[in-house]
Amino acid sequence: MIDGGKGDVARLSRYLAFDDECSDYDLWRALKTLNNELHRIERLALPIPIEMIYARRIMREAKLRRGDLEPPPRPDDPSD
DSSP, X not given: OOOXXXXXXXXXXXXXXXXXXXXXXXXXXXXXXXXXXXXXXXXTTOOOOHHHHXXXXXXXXXXXXXXXXXXXXXXXXXXX
């Protein structure tokens, strides 16, 4: 089970980023589906399962490792 620690997220996102069987489209589609489900859960005011938050973080970091996603802006970045 994933405990959400930085080591788990880094290890799993690295594995996913370099998995030849997972195409860029597969990763994009999975992240989009997960985001849509999180939006639905939030809209219905249901509790969000922590596993879904970890899964989204892992997929986002895998996309970052592949270079498919811009990193989020830093809160202290004066260029915004």
